[in-house]
Amino acid sequence: MNRLLFEKRGDAVYLSHLDLMRVFQRAFKRADILIWHSQGFSPRAYVSIALPLPVGMESRCEILDFEIEDGAVELPALAGRLNAVLPAGIRVLSAYESARKVKELTRLQAEVTLEYDGGIPEGAQQALGAFFTRESIVITKHSKKGDKEVDIKPLLHSLEMTARNQNELRLVCVLSAQNPGLNPQLLVSAIETYLPERKPDFARICRMEVLDDGNTPFR
Numbered sequence: 427m428n429r430l431l432f433e434k435r436g437d438a439v440y441l442s443h444l445d446l447m448r449v450f451q452r453a454f455k456r457a458d459i460l461i462w463h464s465q466g467f468s469p470r471a472y473v474s475i476a477l478p479l480p481v482g483m484e485s486r487c488e489i490l491d492f493e494i495e496d497g498a499v500e501l502p503a504l505a506g507r508l509n510a511v512l513p514a515g516i517r518v519l520s521a522y523e524s525a526r527k528v529k530e531l532t533r534l535q536a537e538v539t540l541e542y543d544g545g546i547p548e549g550a551q552q553a554l555g556a557f558f559t560r561e562s563i564v565i566t567k568h569s570k571k572g573d574k575e576v577d578i579k580p581l582l583h584s585l586e587m588t589a590r591n592q593n594e595l596r597l598v599c600v601l602s603a604q605n606p607g608l609n610p611q612l613l614v615s616a617i618e619t620y621l622p623e624r625k626p627d628f629a630r631i632c633r634m635e636v637l638d639d640g641n642t643p644f645r
Contacts, residue, residue, distance in 0.1 A: 428501065429524045430490040430508075431645065434479060438515025443478040449513065450475075450490060457507040462493035476528045477603060477636070480611065485633035489531070489644070524645055531603055531644040533583060533637040536610040538597040540617075540626035545592050550624045554595070557621060558585050558613075565616050578616065581608035595626075598634070600641065 434446070441449065451471050454461045463469040476489040499507065504521040512518070542550075557563075560579060567576045581602040590596045601608040610631045618625045636644045 427524055428492050428494060428521065429645070430492065430505075430521050431519045432488050432490060433484075433486045433517050433519060434488055434515060435484045435486075435517075436515035438513065439482050439484050442481055443475065446479075446516075447473060447475060449516065450492075450508075453508050453511050454492075456511040459499050459504065459507065460495035462495055476531060477534070477607070479633065480609060483610075483631045483633060487534075487633060487636050487643075489528070489636060491528070522645070526644065529604075530638050531636050532605075532639050533600055533641065534603045534607075534633055535598065535600050535635040535637060537632045537634050538599065538610050538613055539590065539630040539632075540595040540597065540614070541628040541630070542593050542595075543627045546589060546595060547624055551587060551589060551595060553621060553624055554597075554617065555587055557617070558582070558587075563616050563620070565612060565619055567612065576612075578608055578612055581606065582613070600637065603636065 434441070450473055451461070454471070454473070461471040461473065463471050472491075472493045474491045476491070479485050479488065501521045501523065505518040508518045508521075562577050563579045563582075564575055564577045567574050583600040583602070585597060585599040587598075588596050597613065599610065599613065601610060610633075611629075614626070614629045614631075638644050
């Protein structure tokens with residue numbers, strides 16, 4: 427399997443998963459890289475992105491699997507050719523072969539930055555730290571199938587919090603990635619639900635790393 431590691435930042439965070447798929451399909455074509463297509467009446471390019479990223483979230487560690495026609499391009503040269511035609515905010519970090527299956531990607535590390543316009547409320551860091559040590563944190567998860575009560579604590583493997591400056595708290599957490607996964611945005615939702623007086627004015631989220639069960643980077 428051929429695999430790309432790429433980042434999605436800046437204005438590119440507003441691209442949906444389907445838009446991102448189209449961006450890469452066009453980029454392969456513009457870079458004259460022949461992607462393997464399925465057979466049949468309506469051939470489709472074999473391009474697959476693991477763990478679709480929620481709109482508005484940055485990432486430094488997105489994974490894309492693809493297959494190219496024999497002799498289409500050498501992998502070491504592929505990153506440069508794609509980066510020359512990809513839009514701002516999307517950059518290929520490396521291209522390589524991998525035998526690892528996406529189901530081995532079980533955890534992810536995320537950075538959640540809580541921004542307070544008037545400064546971090548007094549005692550907020552201590553209150554939030556104590557909150558995330560609870561044995562259970564049940565919130566309402568909204569989806570197309572309706573609302574559902576979910577305990578997110580078993581899906582939160584670790585969390586460290588520091589004050590980046592007088593206006594920002596930085597949470598670095600390791601979360602379950604799939605089956606089931608935990609969207610880092612739900613950590614912010616939990617704060618808004620249980621500690622409304624400590625809720626941030628704005629939150630930024632960045633997926634920092636994808637991991638396996640041993641907390642080793644998945645590649």
